[in-house]
Amino acid sequence: MKSLQCFKQGGGNGGGQGKRLERRLSLGEYKKAVSWSKYLVAPPGAKIRGGGEELWSADLSKLEIRTKFATGRHSRVYSGRYGGLEVAIKMVSQPEEDAALAAELERQFASEVALLLRLRHPNIISFVAACKKPPVFCIITEYMAGGSLRKYLHQQEPHSVPIELVLKLALEIARGMSYLHSQGILHRDLKSENILLDGDMSVKVADFGISCLESQCGSGKGFTGTYRWMAPEMIKEKHHTRKVDVYSFGIVLWEILTALVPFSEMTPEQAAVAVALKV
Structure with missing residues (x-):
């Protein structure tokens, strides 16, 4: 799969906000962070979205992140809304001091997006969008209330x-x-x-x-x-x-x-x- 990135409309990185989004979490932050969602917040008035062939890439200005309801070994899952849809937002964060783990998490993210894009079945979770905004990746799917x-x-x-x-x-x-x-x-x-x-x-x-x-x-x-x-x-x-x-x-x-x-x-x-x- 080609570069899995989210780009700011019109190019550039938005100054300090862009630099903050690109910095990876330190190991301490990775373990102790209360929320990773701050890394996916679009600056006021900005639209951050995919470009080129990345039709799956999320427009973060449409993303509303709500409550965390699940935690995995290297991930957290939040409820939210995306363009009017109730969604689940799976976030995966890369720790700065563990390069091997960071690379493996990125590989898994790319693989999961590639697979979800091709799956369409009533008993398989539906893919909505995805975003890679180092140090956080997110995959947005339909929300299952049960x-x-x-x-x-x-x-x-x-x-x-x-x-x-x-x-x-x-x-x-x-x-x-x-x-x-x-x-x-x-x-x-x-x-x-x-x-x-x-x-x-x-x-x-x-x-x-x-x-x-x-x-x-x-x-x-x-x-x-x-x-x-x-x-x-x-x-x-x-x-x-x-x-x-x-x-x-x-x-x-x-x-x-x-x-x-x-x-x-x-x-x-x-x-x-x-x-x-x-x-």
Whole structure:
């Protein structure tokens, strides 16, 4: 993909504001920052948007950032509005002192945008726009008011999800994943936290930061997924296929049926060892 940047209309960098936006966070700021959203604020009267072939690039003057509602290892997710749409804004920030991590986060951002651009399915999260404004990248998608499947299951009593809902959720996840595989894409991090729900309990598979084309995935060496849902061949850093998503789908089905956390009696590392040695 070509340069993933957001440009200020008319060229230039807007003086001090542009310089501030281009500075990466120090490691201390990265760990302690209350909000990364300030790096995506357009100066009064300015329109910051993509140019050339970057039709996906966000116009930040249309972006309203609201409340943070989720936090990942290297990301934060905010609710907001974009051009009248209710959206979720996933922000990823590059720490200044860790060049390898910064490069990997940039690669994941580029890959996720490239994949989202080609995906169109009722059970896959819809892409709206994206922006790279060092030190922060953002990906804007449709907002799912029901939150994650993990959040919903956490609120239920064990083994209490009605069988009709179990079947509905399972079928819709399967449809989304079947479509993804038909496009030659492996998700590689399918878990209840990455399955989103709307107010009617309809399903959308989300978060393609570590997804890849099956023809280009190679081995699992250096891969960082989520152990409780990770297939044994990925834990062992072996070559893997779409079967890794099938394994994760099975774990998610168990979650829906039980409303429990997989391998809850173990740490994530213990779960990984158990799966790798016993499966």
